[in-house]
Amino acid sequence: MLHVLLIVFLISLFYMSIANRMSTYVNVLALQGILLFFVAFLELKSINTLNLIFILLETIIIKSIAVPAFLKYVLKRNHITREAEPYVPNFVSLIITTFIVITTILLSNTMEESYLDKMFFVVALSTLFTGLYFIASRRKIITHVMGYLIIENGVFVLSLAVGNEMPMLVNLGIMLDIFASVLILGLFLNKIGDVFKDIDVNQLTNLKDY
């Protein structure tokens, strides 16, 4: 069951790489939050109940309700167009995502010791690199934020893998999640949307060296 959830998580990355509309991205992020909720519920059996409730609340309330709602609000308020406007065709994105997943599977096979469930490792690392690829290949600043949220989800998967031995690290990861999301999204809501009316990274090129 755990593996099924993780594979669905991986498939959601493929779906995101070929999706065209901004609202699809937001929906997939919400879905990933729900998937993480079940993964955390199934994986973290041996930690204390209070801590578990905290982690589950984080996934369900922040990752799958608050952040997507906030993103939708920003999309609407700043009149951001529905198209994602990637620099590269979706087909190429799909190939690159596939390439990333295959590379992480190969990498996981070179790690000699199987102390960790390899599925967690593969899903976490491919999510991380897909997130980075998303940031590099999309044009709007808000898609950069979404890329960062994908990376956060990958990190969360990885922290769940060690969660039973070191629950402190899961809590630290959640702290990072909340802290960075508040900082980045807060900055976004308050300032970027108001100052840069047409939100596009091409507007962020005034700091240069000549």
Next chain:
Amino acid sequence: MIEIYLAGSALIGTILFFNRGKVLNYGLIWLFIALQCTFAIYACMNYNQTESIYFTFDSLGIIMLLTATIISIPAVIHSWIYIEESEEKTPRSRATYFGALVLLITAVSAAYLANHIAVVWIFTEITTLSASALIYHHRNKLALEGTWKYVFICAISITFVFIGILFLSLSFAKGGSDDLSFKNLLIHKSFLNLSWLRLAFLFIFTGFTAKLGLFPMFTAGVDAKDKAPGPAAALLSSIVMCMGFVGIFRFYIVVANTPLLHWASLVVGIAAFISLFIAAVYMIKVKNIKRMMAYSSVEHMGLVMLGIAAGGIGYYAAILHIVLHSFVKSSLFFQYNQIYRVYKNKNIYQLGNYFKYNTTGAIVVLLAFISVTAMPPSGMFVSEFLIFRSMFESNQLILLLVVLLLLTLIIWAFAKNIFKLLFIPPVNFDETTVPVISAWRSVSQFILIGGAAYLGLNPPLIFVDLIKNSISLLPH
């Protein structure tokens, strides 16, 4: 004491944020400086003691804490002058500025002393928050762009450090304890799984380069220093860089005690060399004098990490170099504000003949230039020479030659711009509006540059001992 320090600074910072009164603001900031100095003295008196489990007053921590304390005093003085002379000052922006300043210095000091990698990581996060408030001080479009880039890249890099910590915990899974403090890792070094440790080192190193200002994450720091007010940029290019160094160095000690020493030094060396190369390319091209200073910091961090990669005497030289660089580069950024006040511009074409408008300031620029390019009477000559010696001793002659070539380019580019600033008259410059700048404002820079020369040429025995103690755990 560390709890008192952290709680006291947090309290002062919070009151500063919410208080708009001018007298109370300045009173509180001096109260904080008093607290910082008391804490630094207390740390020296309790050498090698551990407090509150997670903080140890060890040699490296004390060197960096003293450096940060010394730099924070002129930083507050210059911030004061900067805020008072600023045209767009409001009580709110002043309160935010000083609150963020207090938070930044506290977080950096705590990160120096932390003996647990997760604690270093937490304080690194706090510096991102406080630094972004400082960078966004001017609240215009360009400042927002700089802040956004800084926050975004720092957020990704702290995520990288966190992934590194997760891999480290996997590597340590057989160690029999879940304590990830540096001391415990060193004791159980033979239990560390090397392939996980490799991944952990890659991620932690990449993550901390955003603060250290090294390839690959250096861009955030350059934009931040360009847009931050001069005194804040001085802190970003000195004590925050030291924090990135401490994060990498403490973990490097652990890795160096495993069979991965050679591999790790190769990784560090490659990143350092690429940083030097990038700094050389951009310094030839750059026309904005503040960005040029920021790229010069990238160059010096490259040299520091080359010393670490070479090993031997290089370890000693690296720590000496980063301390001296902090003094010299912060004084250059303090001086930058006076330059900007004269010319109201930072493009090199609009600057010039600085000797005529502010003689004392021009002498500071000249002395800082001699120090930054490591010409003989300066302290940094000694540390840079030792770094080259360590590279020579580890038989990296070709690398050394290329590095020297790059440094020649950097010195040429730096000298070209600095001499333009000092001696060649600017075009279409209206002399009538130049304000008179008191010579007293340059005193702190003279002290910092003089201190750097003294520490480099004739280091006190206690300073040498502290550096030697902080590298004693590395294999020689």
